[in-house]
Amino acid sequence: MLRKLSTLALLASCLVSQAQLDKEVKMNQFITILMQKMTLEEKIGQLNLTSVGFDVTGPILSQGVEEKIKKGLVGGVFNTYTPVAVRKLQDIAVNETRLKIPLLFGYDVIHGHRTIFPIPLGLSASWDPALVQRTARAAGDEAAADGLNWVFSPMVDIARDPRWGRVSEGAGEDPYLGAQMARAMVKGYQGDNFILDNTVLACVKHFALYGAGEAGRDYNTVDMSRLRMYNEYLAPYKAAIDAGVATVMTSFNEIDGVPATANKWLLKDLLRKQWRFNGLIVTDYTAVNEMIAHGMGDAKKVGELALNAGNEMDMVGEIFLNNGVDLVKSGRVSQATIDAACRNVLEAKYKLGLFDDPYRYVNEARNKTAIMNEAKLALSKEAAIKSMVLLKNANQALPLNAAKKIAFIGPLVKDHRNLIGNWSGAGDWKKAVSLWAALEQKFGADKFLYAKGCNLVDDPALRKRLNDHDGQIVLDEKTPEQLIADAVQTAQQADVVVAVLGEAFGMTGEAASRSMIGLLDNQLDLLKALKKTGKPIVLVLMNGRPLTLSWENENVEAILETWFAGTQGGAAIADVLFGEANPSGKLSMTFPRNVGQVPIYYNAKNTGRPFDENQKYTSKYLDVPNTPLYPFGHGLSYTTFNYDDIKLSKATITATDKLQVSVHVANTGNYDGVETVQLYIRDMVGSITRPVKELKRFEKVSLKKGESKDLSFTLTVEDLKFFNADLKWVAEPGDFKVFVGTNSQNVKEASFSLK
Numbered sequence: 001m002l003r004k005l006s007t008l009a010l011l012a013s014c015l016v017s018q019a020q021l022d023k024e025v026k027m028n029q030f031i032t033i034l035m036q037k038m039t040l041e042e043k044i045g046q047l048n049l050t051s052v053g054f055d056v057t058g059p060i061l062s063q064g065v066e067e068k069i070k071k072g073l074v075g076g077v078f079n080t081y082t083p084v085a086v087r088k089l090q091d092i093a094v095n096e097t098r099l100k101i102p103l104l105f106g107y108d109v110i111h112g113h114r115t116i117f118p119i120p121l122g123l124s125a126s127w128d129p130a131l132v133q134r135t136a137r138a139a140g141d142e143a144a145a146d147g148l149n150w151v152f153s154p155m156v157d158i159a160r161d162p163r164w165g166r167v168s169e170g171a172g173e174d175p176y177l178g179a180q181m182a183r184a185m186v187k188g189y190q191g192d193n194f195i196l197d198n199t200v201l202a203c204v205k206h207f208a209l210y211g212a213g214e215a216g217r218d219y220n221t222v223d224m225s226r227l228r229m230y231n232e233y234l235a236p237y238k239a240a241i242d243a244g245v246a247t248v249m250t251s252f253n254e255i256d257g258v259p260a261t262a263n264k265w266l267l268k269d270l271l272r273k274q275w276r277f278n279g280l281i282v283t284d285y286t287a288v289n290e291m292i293a294h295g296m297g298d299a300k301k302v303g304e305l306a307l308n309a310g311n312e313m314d315m316v317g318e319i320f321l322n323n324g325v326d327l328v329k330s331g332r333v334s335q336a337t338i339d340a341a342c343r344n345v346l347e348a349k350y351k352l353g354l355f356d357d358p359y360r361y362v363n364e365a366r367n368k369t370a371i372m373n374e375a376k377l378a379l380s381k382e383a384a385i386k387s388m389v390l391l392k393n394a395n396q397a398l399p400l401n402a403a404k405k406i407a408f409i410g411p412l413v414k415d416h417r418n419l420i421g422n423w424s425g426a427g428d429w430k431k432a433v434s435l436w437a438a439l440e441q442k443f444g445a446d447k448f449l450y451a452k453g454c455n456l457v458d459d460p461a462l463r464k465r466l467n468d469h470d471g472q473i474v475l476d477e478k479t480p481e482q483l484i485a486d487a488v489q490t491a492q493q494a495d496v497v498v499a500v501l502g503e504a505f506g507m508t509g510e511a512a513s514r515s516m517i518g519l520l521d522n523q524l525d526l527l528k529a530l531k532k533t534g535k536p537i538v539l540v541l542m543n544g545r546p547l548t549l550s551w552e553n554e555n556v557e558a559i560l561e562t563w564f565a566g567t568q569g570g571a572a573i574a575d576v577l578f579g580e581a582n583p584s585g586k587l588s589m590t591f592p593r594n595v596g597q598v599p600i601y602y603n604a605k606n607t608g609r610p611f612d613e614n615q616k617y618t619s620k621y622l623d624v625p626n627t628p629l630y631p632f633g634h635g636l637s638y639t640t641f642n643y644d645d646i647k648l649s650k651a652t653i654t655a656t657d658k659l660q661v662s663v664h665v666a667n668t669g670n671y672d673g674v675e676t677v678q679l680y681i682r683d684m685v686g687s688i689t690r691p692v693k694e695l696k697r698f699e700k701v702s703l704k705k706g707e708s709k710d711l712s713f714t715l716t717v718e719d720l721k722f723f724n725a726d727l728k729w730v731a732e733p734g735d736f737k738v739f740v741g742t743n744s745q746n747v748k749e750a751s752f753s754l755k
């Protein structure tokens with residue numbers, strides 16, 4: 001019987017792959033025939049991705065773009081959405097051009113399209129790939145209902161430097177967790193091979209190493225060994241490729257002295273040959289032009305470099321459009337290179353079904369039902385709740401007791417402009433639920449005390465920078481002193497103070513690096529004044545990066561990290577504050593004690609002189625411990641969890657064995673809760689130095705008050721592998737440690753060896 005079943009399965013898989021093959025042959029034939037009709041100019045036109053701005057009435061079509069579309073000189077458009085606006089441009093492409101080739105429509109859908117979910121750094125703190133996949137699916141569904149067929153997400157750049165503003169867009173510092181999130185998002189956006197018309201092309205970015213810019217300054221130089229690259233930075237990009245991501249975006253930074261967009265090793269050897277990526281490669285925004293400033297040559301030269309390195313679509317810069325023909329005619333770029341690039345653009349369109357129906361994504365009826373519907377709003381709230389991280393909770397300050405007198409103080413209590421965070425796509429901040437609105441809805445008006453306490457940003461230079469880009473930070477009529485005095489007076493009437501502070505949304509995201517990553521001085525002044533009242537303080541944070549919170553950690557009772565929580569952020573925060581939901585998020589990025597510790601990450605190397613308190617000449621700072629304020633994986637719950645010792649199925653394994661790692665986890669507190677059990681390993685001796693810990697597994701377990709469970713993880717030799725000095729993926733026999741615990745620091749450990 002078993003044999004019969006497996007023969008059937010084999011037959012089925014042969015049939016599937018035969019069907020797949022037939023489909024590909026059909027696609028190739030279609031594209032070959034189409035390309036035979038195309039002029040060189042038209043082929044280069046397909047490589048042109050232009051941005052067409054948008055206002056409420058529709059796309060702002062500069063005459064130039066419209067003319068270019070008509071001449072077949074545009075392959076795709078981004079920043080245009082809504083069925084009406086998309087239809088208008090697609091009409092030109094399919095009715096007024098010689099070959100009627102439809103356009104791609106892309107957009108930066110980063111953490112939701114219209115319904116906004118928490119920022120990606122927050123989503124990753126859920127440690128819940130299935131949830132993240134659902135948010136990407138919902139975002140893809142909304143985007144597709146709004147005329148789009150391509151999203152510039154996920155951003156999977158590993159980031160160890162919280163000064164970099166774009167840490168908010170990624171999944172933090174860890175290659176394993178990052179890879180899980182990358183896979184989940186690609187699957188969420190793309191579904192199953194674009195069979196459904198609500199699935200969209202995903203775009204993994206920014207290839208590669210964009211998160212490793214020196215000193216956390218955006219667009220800055222990257223210089224990294226191949227070992228670090230392979231072992232610590234590449235996994236999430238690779239996971240996206242393996243999950244079938246349709247497109248890859250190059251990064252702005254250089255790698256080995258060559259900008260990624262001109263880097264043949266990166267795009268050809270690694271991406272195409274080693275990883276067998278066969279989708280579409282697009283540059284980042286004007287990344288080709290920027291190679292002039294990088295010092296790689298003039299416009300023609302950088303165009304030549306980018307095309308020969310394997311870029312296929314030129315985002316916005318039009319270097320390919322303006323120089324492509326000359327480059328081919330002068331022999332600097334081959335016709336075959338242009339043909340291959342054009343074929344990949346056409347393939348993306350074919351796979352989406354645009355040649356069958358260019359209006360497949362233009363559906364006014366669907367637009368009305370799919371966008372911001374009840375299910376998506378509920379998911380936004382669920383994701384916000386599951387992303388929140390309880391950093392500290394002394395004296396069970398949280399959850400709050402609504403019967404007490406509570407003062408909500410801070411410039412973010414009533415704010416909804418900032419709640420949806422940066423890169424919030426087509427999200428409308430006016431539709432975001434502020435914390436105050438949620439409190440009123442839950443408890444009625446006038447239940448709680450309120451004071452603004454301070455401006456979100458007092459510093460005029462910073463405020464101007466933010467307001468120049470829609471920051472909308474308005475100074476209060478009252479002076480900072482008056483604001484604080486009011487807040488203190490309000491706090492004095494209360495039993496407990498909830499201070500809602502953080503960053504303005506524009507303080508994270510692109511071009512938003514900071515050299516100091518604490519709360520702004522005026523916010524800290526407020527907090528210090530509140531502290532003097534002697535009232536217990538709960539600090540609710542809204543921000544997009546790890547912050548330095550040493551003073552806060554010493555001086556407030558509880559700290560709840562809510563990130564920029566999205567459309568339903570306020571409602572989610574209210575549920576968590578009052579205990580209707582129990583926080584379960586865990587940090588995906590280390591919180592340093594001060595900026596001087598940066599870069600700081602859990603999977604570091606031991607060094608030859610690891611810190612020893614009794615030895616002077618060991619690796620340390622004189623003025624701050626080596627340890628972070630909150631380690632990777634940290635996150636409390638209203639309940640407590642106890643871990644028993646780890647049990648291993650064997651003390652020694654061979655390359656074909658499986659190792660069972662079991663642990664008993666008990667909910668020992670007073671609430672039902674969810675714990676993320678984390679498993680790390682350490683390779684004790686290697687042919688190259690190995691990190692002190694590496695995350696290899698995690699599992700979320702839901703435990704009722706008093707309940708306990710046995711958890712078991714299976715490790716194989718695959719989990720012990722790394723790239724050695726020859727960049728070979730190997731496991732080396734020897735001793736290993738395995739750790740299981742509630743975060744990367746607080747763990748139980750056991751040892752085993754690989755024979």
Ligand code: BGC
Nearest residue numbers: 108152205206249284285510
């Ligand atoms: C960013 C990309 C983004 C692109 C298009 C660039 O500046 O680096 O992440 O997808 O703009 O908006």
